[in-house]
Amino acid sequence: MLQIAAWKRFAIWAVCLLGLLLAFPNGFYSRVEMHNDAVAEIEALGSTPEREEAAALWPSFLPSSLVNLGLDLRGGAHLLAEVQVADVYVERMDGYWLGVRDALVAIRDDVGFVERVEDAPEGELHVRISEPEGLPAALTAVRALAQPVASLTGVGATDISVSGRGNTIIVTLSPEEKAATDNRTIQQSLEIIRRRVDEVGTREPTIQRQGADRILIQVPGIGSAEELKALIGTTARLTFHPVIQQTTNAEAVPGPGEILVQDLDDSSLYYILERTAVVTGDDLVDAQPGFDQNGLPSVTFRFNPSGARVFGRYTTENTGAPFAIVLDEQVITAPRINEPITGGSGQITGNFTVDSSTQLAVLLR
Incomplete structure (x- = not known):
């Protein structure tokens, strides 16, 4: 008959009990998950x-680690999103105007x-000059703005094509x-979606590119595709x-190249602004919640080198x-440039x- 030493029996039982203790929180998955999320929020936000x-x-004295359940076991949302790249072309053309x-x-x-043609086809910048004879000089000046394409497949190419027709x-x-x-x-x-999904503490999401302009998103634990759309589809558009x-x-009727924008906090206040932004949220590389000099919540942001240079010059x-x-499309603040x-x-x-402030920082990233 097999004889097992008492200390070995004790060790086996101790390991089994430890395993049961560590697995115990998974029997109360939703409750423990809410506890973990709340603890994380208290540490980060107060x-x-x-x-x-x-x-x-x-x-708090019990273990609170959970097994990460996939989409098949836990349920969740599955979404195939299409990226509207044509909208980016329009914004790029607006950025070239200045x-x-x-x-x-x-x-x-x-x-x-010199004036901009407002009814130009989407994704094109049309600029009219009053002296048609100066078109060759104008084309030379604008072509000098071209920069090399920043990609391995575009070696030797420039970022813009410049042509002329009449005085345009x-x-x-x-x-x-x-x-x-x-x-x-x-x-x-992909990075924006990944950050936004990670911010809500979702475990083991699948986020990957499919085809030329689509992204597959699978997120366990989210109730529906509509909830997932609300999370990743809310785009905070920041412009200066x-x-x-x-x-x-x-x-009030804004002039050519101008827009009328309402104040976010005071619905009776409006601003007439230049339509073309000095810099946009595309130039941001980071945004973090913080506090201003008065101890009030704020959002701190940082530009990429190109945005920093343009903003500094402006x-x-x-x-x-x-x-x-x-x-x-709402003015959140309109400070005066003191320096x-x-x-x-x-x-x-x-x-x-x-x-x-935390939500805004997440949406700006």
Whole structure:
């Protein structure tokens, strides 16, 4: 008869009991998950009565680790998203306008007056000059703005194609730049989706590219595809615009190249802004919740080198003038530029709560 030493029996029983203790939280999966999420939020954002109540759902002296359940065991949402790359082309053309305008203004003696054609085809920048004889000089000046395509497949190509017709310069993205832009947009979308899904504490999501412009998203634990759409489809569009005028007239008519935008906090206040943004959220590389000098919730952001350079030059040339920070077509703040902002970073303040500043930072990334 097999004889097992008493110490070995004790060790076997101890290992079994330890395994049962560690597995025990999985029998109360939802409760423990709510506890874990609340504890993480308290550590990151501070305590609230709701978070304390959720944290109390599971005793702190018991293990709280959970097995990550996949989509087949836990349920969740499955979504195939299409990335609208054509919208990026339009934004890129808007971004080129200031550079093209400055290049043509520098040779005004040859080209005369310069204006943007507002009804140009989507994804194209049309600029009209008053002196047709100056078209060759204008084309040379605008072509000098072209930059090499930043991709391995576009070696030797430039980012824009420039042509002329009559007294109009036509600027479009080159085929190589469109391909590189498509790839960057998909990669950026993948990263944005991954960050937003990770922010809500979802475990083991599957996020991968499918085809030229689609992304497959599988997230265990989310109730429905609609909930997933709400999470990844809410895009915070941040832009920085020069302020032309402040008004309380909701029927004010902006001039050519201008837009009328409502204030986020004061529905009776409006701003007339230049349509073309100085910099956009595409130039952001990071956004984090924080607190301003008064201890109030805020969002700190940081530009990439290109955005930092453009923003620094603009604030240097426009010290003393107001500029508007626009979020989703509403002005969240319109401060006056007290001094050049050349460090590549800034802070958004407003009537934020800790939760809303955190949410905004997530959406801006």
